[in-house]
Amino acid sequence: MSSPDVVVLGAGIVGACAALELARGGATVEVLERGGGWGEGCSWGNAGLLVPSHARPIAAPESLRAGLGWMVRRDSPFGLKLKPSLAPWLARYLRASTARRAAEGEALQRGLCSESLGLFRELAAEGIDGGFDEPGCLTVHTSASGEEHAAAEAGSETGRALGARVLTGDEARPVPGAGAARRLARTAGVRLPLQGGKGYAAEWDPAAAPVRMPLYLHDQRVVANPMGDRTRITGGLLLDGLDESFDQRRVRAIATAAEDVLGVRARPRLTWRGLRPCTPDGLPAIGAANGVVFATGHGMLGVTLAPLTGRLVASIVAGAATHPALGALSPERF
Numbered sequence: 001m002s003s004p005d006v007v008v009l010g011a012g013i014v015g016a017c018a019a020l021e022l023a024r025g026g027a028t029v030e031v032l033e034r035g036g037g038w039g040e041g042c043s044w045g046n047a048g049l050l051v052p053s054h055a056r057p058i059a060a061p062e063s064l065r066a067g068l069g070w071m072v073r074r075d076s077p078f079g080l081k082l083k084p085s086l087a088p089w090l091a092r093y094l095r096a097s098t099a100r101r102a103a104e105g106e107a108l109q110r111g112l113c114s115e116s117l118g119l120f121r122e123l124a125a126e127g128i129d130g131g132f133d134e135p136g137c138l139t140v141h142t143s144a145s146g147e148e149h150a151a152a153e154a155g156s157e158t159g160r161a162l163g164a165r166v167l168t169g170d171e172a173r174p175v176p177g178a179g180a181a182r183r184l185a186r187t188a189g190v191r192l193p194l195q196g197g198k199g200y201a202a203e204w205d206p207a208a209a210p211v212r213m214p215l216y217l218h219d220q221r222v223v224a225n226p227m228g229d230r231t232r233i234t235g236g237l238l239l240d241g242l243d244e245s246f247d248q249r250r251v252r253a254i255a256t257a258a259e260d261v262l263g264v265r266a267r268p269r270l271t272w273r274g275l276r277p278c279t280p281d282g283l284p285a286i287g288a289a290n291g292v293v294f295a296t297g298h299g300m301l302g303v304t305l306a307p308l309t310g311r312l313v314a315s316i317v318a319g320a321a322t323h324p325a326l327g328a329l330s331p332e333r334f
Helices: 013-024 060-072 086-097 097-127 146-155 157-162 179-187 248-262 299-317
Strands: 005-011 029-032 078-080 139-141 195-204 215-217 222-226 231-239 270-278 287-291 292-296
Touching: 005 013, 013 029, 013 139, 013 292, 013 299, 060 078, 086 097, 097 157, 097 299, 146 157, 179 292, 195 248, 195 299, 215 248, 222 248, 231 248, 270 299, 287 299, 292 299
Parallel strands: 005 029, 078 231, 139 215
Antiparallel strands: 195 231, 195 270, 215 222, 222 231, 287 292
16 A cells, blocks of 8 residues: 555564554554565464463563573573673663562563453454464473472462462373564664564474473473474573574474473474564563554563554554553653
8 A cells, every 4th residue: 555554564463463453443554574474483483372371571580590500501491692782681681680570570461461361362252263272271390399389380479360270290191292673663762672582493293292282391491382283392582682593402402302291202393493572671562652653572472462462552553542551561661
C-alpha cells in the first residue's frame, strides 16, 4: 500500500499480533520483514511454551550466580562473549539483578503472561489455529538437590499463584514423555539497550523422542515440547551481540540432555539457532516515544506475551493506553 496508517517492523509473532490488533481497530497496516515471510526467526525456533510459571526476569541474583559459573563451560546453557560494546548492557544488568527488583519483575510479568494467556484462548475460540493447547508443564529435576529446588519453586509466590505441586519420581513417570530496533530507537531519541540472546533448538521425529507434554529439564535448562509431527528441544542463552554463527557444542549439549534424561538415542533431524532481543532488566520495552511505538525486548517470553503486546500496541496507537503495567515497561526507563 502506498500510504499505510502504521508500519510494523518485524513479522514475528509480536509483529503479527500488533498488526492484527491495529487492523481490527481500523488502521491500514504494512508489515516489513527482512526474511521471507511471517513467523520466521525466533518465532519459528521458540520452545512453544506459554509460561506464566517462568516469568522471572533473567536479571535475578540466582541467574547472575549461575551465569558466572557457566561462563567457564563452552557447552553450558549460558554464554557470554566479552566485548566493549556489551559493557553498558552488563552494568545495567548488574544493577537490575537484586532480589527486590527480580521479585517485582516476576510479579509484573506473571500477571502479564496470565492476561496474555487469556487472549490466546480468545484467539483459539475465534478459529485462529496456532496449535494452542493447555496440557500443563512438568519441570524435571535430576540433581541431588532437585527435591529441595522443586519444593522451593512450588512454594514460591509464582508457584502458589499457579497451583504448582511437587511430584515424586514415581508419580511423574506415568506421564511419558536485535540491532535494527536499537538503531530505530536512537532516531526516536530513546536509548534502548538491547542485546541478542542466542538460543538453540533441535528436532527429532516423535518416534525417536516420544514426549507427551511440555517438559522443562531444570538442571540442564532445556525444554522438550511435542509439536505435532516433531519433538522440539530448545536451550541456551548466549549474549553475543548480533553474531548469528552456529556453535555445534550448544546443539550437542541439548542432544546430551535429551539422551541423559529422556533416553533419546537418535541424532536430531534438524538444528537451528536464532537471536532473541533482551533488555538488561529482563522486562520488555512497550511504549511510544516521538512518534514511534516500541514493542521489543521480550527475551524468552515473546510468544507468551505476543497477544497482549499486540493489544497494548493498538491501544497506544489509538491514544487509549490505560494498562497499569505500561509505566514499568516504558522504553524510556533506561
